Amino acid sequence: MNDALADLQERFAHQELAIEALNDVVVRQGRAIDALRAELDEVKRELRALRPSPVGGEAADEPPPPHY
Template identity: 40%
Template sequence: MSEAIIDLQIRLEHQENVLNELSDIVAKQQRAIERLVAEVRHLSTTQAEDGGVNRSTVDEAPPPHY
């Protein structure tokens, strides 16, 4: 009987370790998602302010082969 209890304790500890690792991974992914969302918002705002035009291509002269 005590071997069965020890086996259950070992399994429980392993599951707790896996759960903690997965929790850390989810937290890192959430931070990455938040950074990406902020970057998309910034890019959307920048594009809206520019009127959707890439200013570098508008101001440049055409290449010499034209």
């Protein structure tokens, strides 16, 4: 009985360590995802600044393409 209890306690301790390690990975991945989202938002803003929307009237000032 004591051996079985000791075995269960040992397994429980190992599982606690594994859960803590997995939690650390999840936290790091969450931080990385947040950083990537912020970087993506910045790239989107830069792209919009370089390529204004054609709705603003600039596209209407251009002649139609040659196939029309």
